[in-house]
Amino acid sequence: MNKSVISVLGGTGDLGGGLVYRWAKAGYKIIIGSRIEDRAIEAANAVRQRLPEAEVKGCDNLAAAAEGDVVVVSVPFSHQAALLAEVRAAVQGKIVIDTTVCLAPPKVGTVSIPEAGSAGMIAQDTLGENVKVVSAFQNIAAAHLNSDHKIQCDVLVCGNDKEARSLVIELARDAGMNAWHAGNINNSIAVEGMTSILITLNKAYKIPGAGIVVTTGK
Numbered sequence: 001m002n003k004s005v006i007s008v009l010g011g012t013g014d015l016g017g018g019l020v021y022r023w024a025k026a027g028y029k030i031i032i033g034s035r036i037e038d039r040a041i042e043a044a045n046a047v048r049q050r051l052p053e054a055e056v057k058g059c060d061n062l063a064a065a066a067e068g069d070v071v072v073v074s075v076p077f078s079h080q081a082a083l084l085a086e087v088r089a090a091v092q093g094k095i096v097i098d099t100t101v102c103l104a105p106p107k108v109g110t111v112s113i114p115e116a117g118s119a120g121m122i123a124q125d126t127l128g129e130n131v132k133v134v135s136a137f138q139n140i141a142a143a144h145l146n147s148d149h150k151i152q153c154d155v156l157v158c159g160n161d162k163e164a165r166s167l168v169i170e171l172a173r174d175a176g177m178n179a180w181h182a183g184n185i186n187n188s189i190a191v192e193g194m195t196s197i198l199i200t201l202n203k204a205y206k207i208p209g210a211g212i213v214v215t216t217g218k
């Protein structure tokens with residue numbers, strides 16, 4: 001079966017760039033999106049420096065959203081709404097993975113819940129029911145994704161469509177992480193909130209990338 005083409009909007013940044021690296025390494029064809037096409041092309045070139053075989057290219061966010069089978073949104077919360085509005089038409093019928101966390105600088109270690117509930121719910125509401133929004137990767141530090149070490153953090157995957165969640169779980173596994181069905185998109189509130197707690201742990205214990213691991217008790 002052909003692997004999905006993955007577009008990462010904001011793939012020039014820390015988290016998006018890490019996902020790009022991991023998926024390119026796993027053999028996915030990747031499109032990096034940016035507000036500025038040249039920045040995306042530069043980021044794609046940088047990936048090829050690390051992974052000469054990588055199938056990766058860069059273009060502006062709208063073109064990236066139109067071309068990918070699966071579209072990842074990875075920008076700061078303050079810019080999520082504008083980006084979703086820009087690509088809304090281009091992503092109809094697709095799976096959109098939202099990684100956004102509502103952080104309220106400078107108190108990024110304090111949980112901040114947006115008025116609409118969560119960034120994942122904002123994405124689903126803005127894009128409409130013809131788009132399968134799945135939220136994931138909010139609890140993974142970018143530093144892990146950008147490294148080559150084994151990632152010992154799990155991914156909680158929320159979304160209203162089970163098949164779409166399953167695909168994102170497979171993508172997380174291909175990127176080197178264990179991932180779990182964590183219910184509908186409303187549950188994203190708790191997952192996004194957990195990120196501020198992980199940031200607090202990083203600070204308090206001077207660790208580079210705290211994460212969560214689900215234990216089964218077996």
Ligand SMILES: NC(=O)c1ccc[n+]([C@@H]2O[C@H](COP(=O)([O-])OP(=O)(O)OC[C@H]3O[C@@H](n4cnc5c(N)ncnc54)[C@H](OP(=O)(O)O)[C@@H]3O)[C@@H](O)[C@H]2O)c1
Nearest residue numbers: 010012013014015034035074075076079100101138141142
């Ligand atoms: N970093 C982490 O460890 C981490 C972990 C978990 C979750 N997250 C979440 O993942 C998302 C991305 O985080 P990040 O750390 O990767 O962010 P980032 O590096 O600060 O920014 C990501 C990209 O967003 C784009 N961007 C910046 N300002 C923008 C604007 N005004 N309008 C539109 N796009 C803009 C930029 O791309 P262009 O300039 O190329 O357009 C930038 O490269 C955030 O919501 C964050 O909370 C991050």
